[in-house]
Amino acid sequence: NAGVTQTPKFRVLKTGQSMTLLCAQDMNHEYMYWYRQDPGMGLRLIHYSVGEGTTAKGEVPDGYNVSRLKKQNFLLGLESAAPSQTSVYFCASRPRTGELFFGEGSRLTVL
Amino acid sequence: KNQVEQSPQSLIILEGKNCTLQCNYTVSPFSNLRWYKQDTGRGPVSLTIMTFSENTKSNGRYTATLDADTKQSSLHITASQLSDSASYICVVGLSGGYQKVTFGTGTKLQVIP
Numbered sequence: 364n365a366g367v368t369q370t371p372k373f374r375v376l377k378t379g380q381s382m383t384l385l386c387a388q389d390m391n392h393e394y395m396y397w398y399r400q401d402p403g404m405g406l407r408l409i410h411y412s413v414g415e416g417t418t419a420k421g422e423v424p425d426g427y428n429v430s431r432l433k434k435q436n437f438l439l440g441l442e443s444a445a446p447s448q449t450s451v452y453f454c455a456s457r458p459r460t461g462e463l464f465f466g467e468g469s470r471l472t473v474l
Numbered sequence: 475k476n477q478v479e480q481s482p483q484s485l486i487i488l489e490g491k492n493c494t495l496q497c498n499y500t501v502s503p504f505s506n507l508r509w510y511k512q513d514t515g516r517g518p519v520s521l522t523i524m525t526f527s528e529n530t531k532s533n534g535r536y537t538a539t540l541d542a543d544t545k546q547s548s549l550h551i552t553a554s555q556l557s558d559s560a561s562y563i564c565v566v567g568l569s570g571g572y573q574k575v576t577f578g579t580g581t582k583l584q585v586i587p
Contacts, residue, residue, distance in 0.1 A: 367517070405478065405563070405577030406518075453517055462508075463575070465517030 365389055369454050369466035376444045376473045384439040384469050386454030392464070394457050395437040396421075397429060399450040400468075406453065412437055444473045476501040478566050478578035486584045491554055495581045497547040497564030505567040509538050509549045512561045512580065521549070521562075554585045 367388045376382055386395065394413055398406040408421030410429040418429045426448060428440045437456075441448060454466040478499045487493050499507070506525045510518035522531040522538040524547075530539050535552045551558055564578040 403579060405579045407577075408574075455517075462520050462523060463518075465519070467517050468515070 367454055367456055367464050367466035369452075369469045371469060372467065373470050374472070376441075376471065378445060378473060380444050381440070381442050382444065382471075383441075384452055384454075384471075386437045386439070386456075386466060388435055388437075388454075388456040388464070390456065390458075390464065391434070392456035393434075393459050395431065396455045396463070397427070397437065397439045398453045398455065399423065400453060401450050409439065409452075441471075444471075446473045449473045476566075476568070476576045478564055478576050480562075480564050480578040480581050482581060483579075484582040484584070486586060487554055489554060489556055489585050489587050493551050493554060493583065495549045495551075495562050495564075495583070497549070497578055499545050499547070499564070499566045499576070499578075501545075501566040501568055501576050503569045504542065504545075505569040507538075507540055507547050508565040508567065508575075509536070509547075510563040510565060512563055514560070518563055551583075554583075556585050556587065559583060559585045 370385045396411045397409040400406050407423050412418045412431040415434040430438045449472050452469045455463045457463045481496045508523045509521045512518040521536050524531050524540045537550045540547045561580040561582045563580040565575050567575045
């Protein structure tokens, strides 16, 4: 039982490049979330999903897109990376009523 | 605006000593309050969760208290260990469809020998 797994763990991009972060959970959770964590700030919600095939915007969705084609996977895409997107990204999942489980994070640097 | 403020920002204590971390919130409508531990380079891990009707919850050497009237919570760590060195994040949940949460910025605790 791996919990929440994020790939890749580290990535360096040049401005304008695109990439996708993958989040996979094996707990059959309904809800999945993508957050970013920046120094001196609390975790901020980018996008979330309440079930397979559904996604919604969070607090800071600009510049990101997501997809949830399968219940266990939640993908975060950056179409044209910007230096302001340098951050640590965390995926989390939870059942309908219950605790959040976080992945180990993906550290992204945009040059 | 829903906010969660934590104090102190950072704290250094000697191994074996106790410490208390504070969390004040202005989140409404309140649903629950959680404390997470985040080791450096890792994801947050849940320590405790309290609803409106609960005013204390323990998890080993960690004891969280909640005063919903004053909108304050504290996390008390007893007999600290080196492994307690981490950031501790207060998270307040709102009532609502997907139970939106607001994260504090965390208190960075360092336990030294």
